[in-house]
Amino acid sequence: xxxxxxKSALVTGASGGIGAEIARxxxxxxxxxxxxxxxxxxLEALAAEMxxxxxxxxxxxxxxxxxxxxxxxxxxxxxAVDILVNNAGITRDNLFMRMSDxxxxxxxxxxxxxxxxxxxxxxxxxxxxxxxxxxxxxxxVGATGNPGQGNYAASKAGMVGMSKSLAYEVASRGITVxxxxxxxxxxxxxxxxxxxxxxxxxGQIPAGRMGTPAxxxxxxxxxxxxxxxxxxxxxxxVNGGMAMI
Amino acid sequence: xxxxxxxxxxxxVEHLSVEEDKVTENASFIDDLGADSLxxxxxxxxxxxxxxIEIPDDAxxxxxxxxxxxxxxxxxx
Numbered sequence: 605x606x607x608x609x610x611k612s613a614l615v616t617g618a619s620g621g622i623g624a625e626i627a628r629x630x631x632x633x634x635x636x637x638x639x640x641x642x643x644x645x646x647l648e649a650l651a652a653e654m655x656x657x658x659x660x661x662x663x664x665x666x667x668x669x670x671x672x673x674x675x676x677x678x679x680x681x682x683x684a685v686d687i688l689v690n691n692a693g694i695t696r697d698n699l700f701m702r703m704s705d706x707x708x709x710x711x712x713x714x715x716x717x718x719x720x721x722x723x724x725x726x727x728x729x730x731x732x733x734x735x736x737x738x739x740x741x742x743x744x745v746g747a748t749g750n751p752g753q754g755n756y757a758a759s760k761a762g763m764v765g766m767s768k769s770l771a772y773e774v775a776s777r778g779i780t781v782x783x784x785x786x787x788x789x790x791x792x793x794x795x796x797x798x799x800x801x802x803x804x805x806x807g808q809i810p811a812g813r814m815g816t817p818a819x820x821x822x823x824x825x826x827x828x829x830x831x832x833x834x835x836x837x838x839x840x841x842v843n844g845g846m847a848m849i
Numbered sequence: 850x851x852x853x854x855x856x857x858x859x860x861x862v863e864h865l866s867v868e869e870d871k872v873t874e875n876a877s878f879i880d881d882l883g884a885d886s887l888x889x890x891x892x893x894x895x896x897x898x899x900x901x902i903e904i905p906d907d908a909x910x911x912x913x914x915x916x917x918x919x920x921x922x923x924x925x926x
Contacts, residue, residue: 773887
């Protein structure tokens with residue numbers, strides 16, 4: 605099950621905790637992977653760990669031209685992009701009343717607009733191939749909201765609506781577009797929380813623990829697989845029961 | 850019929866699965882040949898590939914019929 609031999613996957617934010625684990629899972633299932641991110645060193649380290657079938661493509665997602673170029677670079681490196689995982693994301697948290705236009709725009713640009721540009725860039729090749737898998741990493745807060753994250757929540761909810769619209773358009777061509785909405789996952793982002801904050805969060809999670817990047821990667825592997833061909837426009841919530849939606 | 854028209858017709862017949870004799874000068878891809886909007890995007894992609902040309906989005910919108918396509922490609926080459 606979930607054999608990706610012969611498939612090529614582009615993963616953004618592959619230097620991060622969740623992105624790296626997604627790339628490992630796809631690679632482990634046989635896919636060739638292009639690892640994209642802003643920091644080259646961790647990407648090189650990850651590619652070295654994988655050995656064969658791994659390419660590093662540095663890209664700053666706040667640079668529109670670089671984003672436009674990324675799908676083509678991925679095709680040059682791998683021959684095609686059969687699977688796109690839009691995982692990269694940033695936060696610029698602030699109370700709504702204090703949020704600057706720049707904090708809003710930065711988060712929308714990187715999390716939502718770059719996702720749109722990359723989807724647009726890869727879908728032509730997928731249409732020709734009559735096969736494609738797009739997995740957009742949203743967030744639980746896109747569905748529930750979160751104080752201090754008006755911009756982030758908007759970008760993540762925007763991803764869901766965008767993915768559903770694209771899913772409609774390309775479903776007849778064998779292309780699926782889905783989202784994964786992680787809850788609280790053990791990453792550098794959540795490491796910054798203090799014990800009190802963590803305690804509060806854990807109290808809201810029926811599973812009583814944070815999730816692991818590998819648990820998000822498993823969901824991504826499923827949605828990228830041939831077996832998930834009839835799943836499209838869906839949002840897979842992976843959150844330990846924190847929000848049952 | 851010119852070579853270009855023959856090649857365009859072949860693409861249209863293959864992509865839209867229509868009878869060759871339905872693909873006439875004034876046949877509209879959408880109204881007469883059963884294409885949806887995504888099919889027309891794919892046709893344009895196929896024309897670009899077959900003839901090694903770039904068809905910008907605003908030009909693509911003006912290509913509504915088989916005749917439009919042949920005319921545009923002839924001029925673009």
